[in-house]
Amino acid sequence: MxxxxxxxxxxxxxxxxxxxxxxxxxxxxxxxxxxxxxxxxxxxxxxxxxxxxxxxxxxxxxxxxxxxxxxxxxxxxxxxxxxxxxxxxxxxxxxxxxxxxxxxxxxxxxxxxxxxxxxxQHFRHRHTNLTVTQCEGVLNWLALFHADFIEIAPTGLWKQGAYWHLSTRQAEFEAMAEGPLKTAAKGIDEVLQQASIKTLLHGDAKVANFCFADDPREVAAVDFQYTGAGVGVIDVAYFLGSALSAQDQLHYSQQCLDVYFTALSKALTQRGYDSQPVVKQWRQLYPFACADFLRFLQGWSPVHWKINRYLTEQSQQALSLLKG
Structure with a gap:
């Protein structure tokens, strides 16, 4: 029943x-x-x-x-x-x-x-996964949301947005197997937290938290329990990992990032904000956002389906960048 x-x-x-x-x-x-x-x-x-x-x-x-x-x-x-x-x-x-x-x-x-x-309000469709084309509506939504709150202090919200950042997940960190990612976890977290340009993150931008109109380019979002400060690519990395197949992530993530950054640049420019420093900094931080999420998964649920080749490769890139 x-x-x-x-x-x-x-x-x-x-x-x-x-x-x-x-x-x-x-x-x-x-x-x-x-x-x-x-x-x-x-x-x-x-x-x-x-x-x-x-x-x-x-x-x-x-x-x-x-x-x-x-x-x-x-x-x-x-x-x-x-x-x-x-x-x-x-x-x-x-x-x-x-x-x-x-x-x-x-x-x-x-x-x-x-x-x-x-x-x-005509947002009556829900999805558990998306095609690359269907992702565009959510990527545009994230760009608009991040532009709305660029450099806004998270008063009344989380000081750090998203539910998996290191300071709030010490038990899961301790549960991680020893290895390069665990050793570098604090450094990865510091790179993300020391970013000079932040916005408000949705904080749980999985595909299940988006509602779609008949036209999939029209999107609304729910579930703002982990909204707080951070770099926008944290939301983007988490969303793509929830929405795309492992193969699509390998082949089309860069295309999806281009969609997001094009929309973000447009939205920031419309608000009279110089988008170039934001795009440059956040693009560089994308591998770190992936690595930070992989760190959480490895401690929380080390056989989770979201741990795949693309996430691992991005994390390896972050580790290489961290070493300089």
Whole structure:
């Protein structure tokens, strides 16, 4: 029997919206490690289809990969606070499409975030993988998002965006097998963190967090739990690894990077910002972004399907650059 929406969570949302007539509840997903549910519903009060993300952490959270500890729990709670803050304070500034916040509240470790339904805004398609051509819409979205927040301080967000950076993944680092990447991990992290030009990262830019219109060039994004400062290619490297096959990564990643940087240059120029230093610096940092993600994977799940020839080759390039 398939899981249904928890009536208690529906009641919480009903109270927040002052809407006793919530109906047509449809479970979209159970949150990672059983922290709550995300569901679609119809609000009579607003006469709209809306989406609620309700976080009510279990007292005994269970991580699918076994990484359950207090640090992980606190990181997850902070991520929900960051996401709500993003929708409240940053989403209204986005030219890249994101859902609008309808209502949000927090009580201790519980969070309710109610958003407009992207399906109702014509972003009704989801994908688990993409062709090279289909990637262009997301790469354009990332370019626009990164241009929107170029050199913006991450107030209320993560000081470092993305969920796998070294300082927050010490347990996984300790679990890594000894080798050149583990030895160089701190140096790779320092190269990325010392970049002189940063933006806000989406922070979890996997293909599953993008919603597509009938025209795949029209894209919106969700899930801003790990938004914070960083170089834009961190998002790009993570996205391409989630969307493209191993063979397409080998043959078309450079083409995809060109699409991203062309769109980024255009968006920055439209904002009166000199794009050349950004493009030059971030292109050079792309192998380091790949190596940093591989470092996380090797400690977190060393047989993960995302560990492939292309990611390994990019990481080797970063190691060579680090040696000078």
């Amino acid at each position: 398939s899981e249904s929406v928890n009536p208690k969570l529906v009641h919480y949302v009903s109270q927040l919206l002052d809407d006793p007539s919530i109906s047509d509840c449809q479970l979209l997903q159970t949150l990672w490690s059983g922290y709550g549910q995300c569901f679609r519903f119809h609000s009579q009060q607003y006469d709209l289809s809306l989406v609620a993300k309700v976080v009510t952490p279990s007292t005994t959270p269970g991580h699918p990969k076994g990484w359950s500890n207090d640090q992980s729990h606190q990181r997850k709670l902070q991520s929900y606070a960051v996401e709500q803050y993003f929708y409240q304070h940053y989403a209204p500034m986005c030219h890249a499409s994101v859902p609008a916040l309808i209502a949000g509240t927090r009580h201790h470790d519980d969070f309710i975030t109610v958003l407009e339904d992207l399906d109702a």
